[in-house]
Amino acid sequence: MFEALVAYRQGKAVYDIPDAITSLHQGVLSQLSGLIFKMVFIGLYVTVFEHYKATAFPADNLLVWILALVFYDFCYYWSHRLYHEVSIFWASHIVHHSSDYYNLSTALRQPSTDWLFGWLFFLPLAVAGVPPDVFIGVGLIDLLYQYWVHTELVGRLGWIDSVLVTPSNHRVHHGKNDYCIDKNYGGIFIIWDRIFGTFEMERADEKIMYGIRTPLHSYNPLWGVVHYYYELWQTARTRPDWRSSLGVLIAPPGGWSEVGLTHLDTTGMVRFRWPTPTSIRWYVVVQYVLSVPFFMHCIAIGDQLSATDLTLYVAFLVVTMQVLGALLNTSRFSVGLELVRTLAVGLGFAMATFWFGDAIPIVLKGVVPVVMVASAAWLMAETRKLKHNS
Numbered sequence: 001m002f003e004a005l006v007a008y009r010q011g012k013a014v015y016d017i018p019d020a021i022t023s024l025h026q027g028v029l030s031q032l033s034g035l036i037f038k039m040v041f042i043g044l045y046v047t048v049f050e051h052y053k054a055t056a057f058p059a060d061n062l063l064v065w066i067l068a069l070v071f072y073d074f075c076y077y078w079s080h081r082l083y084h085e086v087s088i089f090w091a092s093h094i095v096h097h098s099s100d101y102y103n104l105s106t107a108l109r110q111p112s113t114d115w116l117f118g119w120l121f122f123l124p125l126a127v128a129g130v131p132p133d134v135f136i137g138v139g140l141i142d143l144l145y146q147y148w149v150h151t152e153l154v155g156r157l158g159w160i161d162s163v164l165v166t167p168s169n170h171r172v173h174h175g176k177n178d179y180c181i182d183k184n185y186g187g188i189f190i191i192w193d194r195i196f197g198t199f200e201m202e203r204a205d206e207k208i209m210y211g212i213r214t215p216l217h218s219y220n221p222l223w224g225v226v227h228y229y230y231e232l233w234q235t236a237r238t239r240p241d242w243r244s245s246l247g248v249l250i251a252p253p254g255g256w257s258e259v260g261l262t263h264l265d266t267t268g269m270v271r272f273r274w275p276t277p278t279s280i281r282w283y284v285v286v287q288y289v290l291s292v293p294f295f296m297h298c299i300a301i302g303d304q305l306s307a308t309d310l311t312l313y314v315a316f317l318v319v320t321m322q323v324l325g326a327l328l329n330t331s332r333f334s335v336g337l338e339l340v341r342t343l344a345v346g347l348g349f350a351m352a353t354f355w356f357g358d359a360i361p362i363v364l365k366g367v368v369p370v371v372m373v374a375s376a377a378w379l380m381a382e383t384r385k386l387k388h389n390s
């Protein structure tokens, strides 16, 4: 919010509401998938640590934490590099790069399917003897550090840009200009890129265009997660035998090629901005804000719910995000679906006594139905007005 205000005062258009909402939706989806799969990943780490550790380092030693963080960041560099340079991994990581914008909300645009392979890259820490608690701690530090670098508002930082991952060198990582492709993979330290030949400084004479070369141009959260898997599947199934199908999955994105990277002319290129009516944009912002307590509640209590309840709760939240995404896409039926959603939530709160294990406070039984019916009424009136004006 603060970044958006500063950008607004500086006259920079670094935010677009549908894009930012989509980033937030991807962040929620990632957290929800984490609820289900993170425990499996941590369980695997603990198993490898218990059976194959070379030694056991003490968790209460600061030096162990520092060395573990450096080792974690080294593994992160290689995992991040492979997530860009192998198609089946890129299909997961592409979510983080699918925005044409670059702001703090982009940092929240996290993948939901990295649990498929992501855990593999960090098992060397378990074998080296980094205790699970330290591993979880340094993983969190590495992830949280990367939040602040997603901004256009911080310029070059001198020598720091050559040592740490910073807004300047991470902007290069998110660029689709020729010189930006497959560069600056570091998490906290950019020195890995300097050692392994993937470092590139931001250029003052070439404006970075962010995003992916085949733009997604959709605010559909689930499609954002699976679209590249679908593309790979479509390519792989047309191959004559299983070997070449497999080749499609492990090839670099775009396929094996003798020809170098095709040139992308970024002059005159503009950022994607779907003409969602302003009133609908702000309507979705309001509905998103109203949904935040549900997202947070589910993430907070998810591991205490039964499998059925968790599935139901996640399904409810996914439907919410899909419908809000459809409204931003101005898809056919999106208004009808939103009316059904608001009225169903209102009716649900008016009639139910419990909400996934917790008694519904009496005040919410009154407020939620009123807000939802008011939302539906406003949306109906606004849609009529928009149709009338067009």
Ligand SMILES: [Zn+2]
Residues within 6 Å of the ligand: 080, 084, 093, 096, 097, 173
């Ligand atoms: Zn990346």
Ligand SMILES: [Zn+2]
Residues within 6 Å of the ligand: 096, 107, 150, 170, 174
């Ligand atoms: Zn990033």
